[in-house]
Amino acid sequence: MSLAFSSAMSLTGSFTADVFAAHLASLPPLPDWWLERKRAAYARFAALPMPTRTDEAWRFSTITSLTLDGFSLPLPSPALPPATIGLPATAELAFVNGFLAAAVPLAAELRARGVIVDTLQHAFHHHEALIREYLLKQTARLGSAKFSALHEAFLTDGAFIYVPRGVELDQPIAVFHHSLTANGAAFPHTLIVAEDLARVTVLEYFGSSDDSQAQLAVGATDLYASHGAQITYVGKQDWSHRALSFHAHANVVRRDARIQSLNLHLGARQARHEALSQLQAPGAFSEMLALTVARENQEFDQRTLQLHQAPNTKSDLLYKNALLDEARTIFSGLIVVDQDAQKTDAYQSNRNLMLSEAAEASSLPGLEIQANDVRCTHGATSSRIDPEQEFYLQSRGIAKSAADELLTFGFFEEVLSRLTNEDLHDALRTLIQTKFKK
């Protein structure tokens, strides 16, 4: 009896049926279909086991520290930490503890053309058909089915960005998620839909104000690019260094569309990031970029899937990790080329820069290819700063530490330079260099 009880405890952690019932009761009126989905998601969450050591999808991950105990659903907070993307934005939404705290609305002219930058709460009532079509439609394929179900069950609010056919936005849209409560659980969500030939850039920020607070974040970002659409996305994760973070990211790319996503991983004690690219029709192109600065005892666990489902599609992945102190990184990538996805171009590259004796990097670059007329390559390297380069800089009078820093920035630059928007490139470079020097 007690055994059954304790195992039930470990399956849901703090997120018991009672907590879920209280969560549902706290919500404003919402469509029935959504409440139904939340209930179904909770049932899945409660039934699914926690990851185990022998689980292939969690190979090399530290399993013992994946606990859902000791967290609570935070209340809205009056505080709004300063945050900027370093660029002028077309519109902004800021969430604190999962509740909308501030917004810079879209210009009326863009609203008139049908662009939507809205909260999910509001969109459930005003854009119900779109939300129903796109919200949380990606199945968790990379191991986090339980956490995705938890996200869906407790999702309260998030951002909904919609760009109608042919509308091109020049300036980015910014979304901020702040988690400001000790032991608080956050469920940030952003949904971006670009219709045919639309163009949009979205910057998303995740952060805590206090690096010593234990927190839980279970988030999702879904991007849909319809025929010929272009989405540029930059996500910056800077949670408290005691946070446990799970995040699911999906690029769904249709005919001749293009999504470029860059995720910066800086915060959390343990961060699992699962990224999917689904190339659904000929001409689709997904570029997946990531930069990680791993320090102290942080663990960054990145799992990716490039799914080529149609002929003549392209995906290009470049994940770079800089490891300091006793940090760990795990990169597990898989390119899957379906039987009829001939003429696929798929690349996957993971580069680890080892900057300390005790840091540990694991790479699992995988391929599953079922079509023969393809060009697929992957590569993984782990190495320190090249002593020859270091010496070359030193011989020009640059101190060793400065030389190392320069070379590390050079290591990051390969990823940053993929951003075609120069302002964005510069803003991110400043940001990552500041962060690295800290």
Added chain:
Amino acid sequence: MSSLVIKDLHVAIGDKKIVQGLSLTINGGEVHAIMGPNGTGKSTLSKAIAGHPDYTITSGDVLLDGRSILDREADERARAGLFLAFQYPSEIPGVSIANFLRAAVQARLAEGEEIDATAYYKRLYSKMDLLKIDRKFTSRAVNDGFSGGEKKRCEILQMAMLEPKFALMDETDSGLDIDALRIVADGVNTLRGPNLGVLMITHYQRLLNYIVPDHVHVMWDGRIVKSGDKSLALELEAKGYDWVKKELAATATAAAATAATVA
């Protein structure tokens, strides 16, 4: 005497019509040059004759010694005596020139007949001596990491070994410096003789200083618009392709005028 007859040939890549009604007869021992500006269909012509699967022959015929070759696969055409010297020869990593040529020579023997290895190497070495090619050359993989000149030299060596009736030389001079060009031309001139017909395809006249053709043709918009002897090449070099273009326009106008008068 052998003959290669191209009759009113039309070639398309996908929906795009490239060669549009080209006729030409080459007899054994003759060297013909086809010149023309880029994009006029010169390379298409040689690839189509050789049987490249990307090129569709929509009408017309190609006859080798009186028999149409269009129903044959590329390898059958090659064994029948056609040799294409590629503009950009493929690299075949891991396969040495010696082994590759041996397989190609073996493919020309009757079923069940085995190549005589000693005789083969003797012949290979004599051809290499003839073309002044170093012995070490044949242990390298076919074209793998070769310079432009080495690739062309490899083509000439294969031509010497396979002894075709007709050689189609596609932009043989492209990517060659003057020294390499001279070496290749020497090779072709060495192989020249009554049993070999040559069709040289080139954009520039300079190759023709080294391999002097018997006939020169100008190709424009997928067909031959002017033919002559070697002096035509010099004239082209001096006046440029625009000269042909103007002349063509004048002829067309004259023809139209004639047609109008008749009407």
Added chain:
Amino acid sequence: MKPPTDTLAAPAAEATDNPVAGIDQTKGDFSYNVAYAFDAGTGLSEDTVRYISSVKKEAPWILEFRLKALKKFLSMPMPTHWATKDLENINFDKIRYYLSQGQKPKRTWDEVPDDIKRTFERLGIPEQERKFLAGVEAQFDSEAAYSNIKEVVAKQGVIFVNSTEGLREHPELFKKFFAKVIPTGDNKFSALNSAVFSGGSFIYVPKGVKVAQPLQAYFRINAENFGQFERTLIIADEGAEVTYMEGCTAPKFSTSTLHSAVVELVALKGAKIQYITVQNWANNVFNLVTKRGIAHEEAEIKWIDCNIGSRLTMKYPGVVLKGRKARGEVISIALANDGQHQDTGAKMVHAADETTSNIVAKSISVGQGRSTYRGVVHIPKHLKGCKNNTECDALLINSHSRTDTYPAITVRGDRNFVQHEASVSKVNEEMIFYMQQRGLTEGQAMSLAVNGFINDLARQFPMEYSVELKRLIDLEMEGSVG
């Protein structure tokens, strides 16, 4: 004891028409005569293990070792959480775990299907060997050649015997290294082998002795050597050098459909061991093999592994780089045709400073064939100056050919270097046209291209092996185009 049954695996759903190994095993009778002098019957129990041990007149510690291994085997799950579900088609109750050697099969040469005969002919297999390989003779009489080699190396103090003899004659030496490189419970199939092993070689090369000619299991092929559960242990003492070759390129038609060998290599300080395998089992065979070596200080272990046959091969030769400056290398070639899955790779475990490892794997998938590369590279702790380089390239011939790559690389610290590069491609169409233009048929062109693809690796095999390998690839490629 019950008569043997051949249908221990559920018949593969996809009919196999592999031109070399894919002979329909239901046609023709491939079974040996049932009147074995020693026969453990089908199925696996403590009695089977006791029986094997008593027939071999083993010391009590070996029986104990076997019984422990059996328990381990029975307690371990099938590794299907990462490996193919095809493993579930093995029916352990229908397997015959021990046959002694020297039995006469009932089949005659006339009964051997013509296509097999043709294959032997085209591969240029000597007359005598053909009969053994086709299952007409249970033993290939090459005792003379074997004795000769044995005599030559014996003068240098080299021990080269089968493992049963090794256990009996050299128990101290054997025991010191046996199951130390690959512990019984390393995986389910190493446990199985530990319970029922028989056959295989035991080799000891004394200090400083360099064995000039390769020691070939091929010279003494018999029922035991082509056994299901062979166990090989090779020890090269300080500064010694030895090359060992097993298998042959000729297709081997087997009565048993599960083969699970364990091969352990120990290279002491400064020693060099090279182990060459050419595997070409008929493609009803599950070939689940564990191979690993320990390289001590400045020692070198090199696995050259070529897999062409079998229905499913799972084999990841490994090197534990235990001493400073030890080197490990795996050269792997895999060819998977219809109905075949070559699941191969390499493991490199760095356990000392300045150790280096190199992996080069090339696979070719033809028709519906599937090739999988799995690799492990591990540089733990605070090691320095360790290097690994891995290259794996896959060539896909037909539109439904399949390949997977699953490497796992872990590096700790900032003083080591690892690099992994992999590519998947098909044969370049322009290259094929180029060769056709020189008069080769598409099939010949494809053969040349594929041979070229593996040429740099094939060159590392001894001459006669690489020549046979080339012919085999020609045969395999014949049906792949058109």
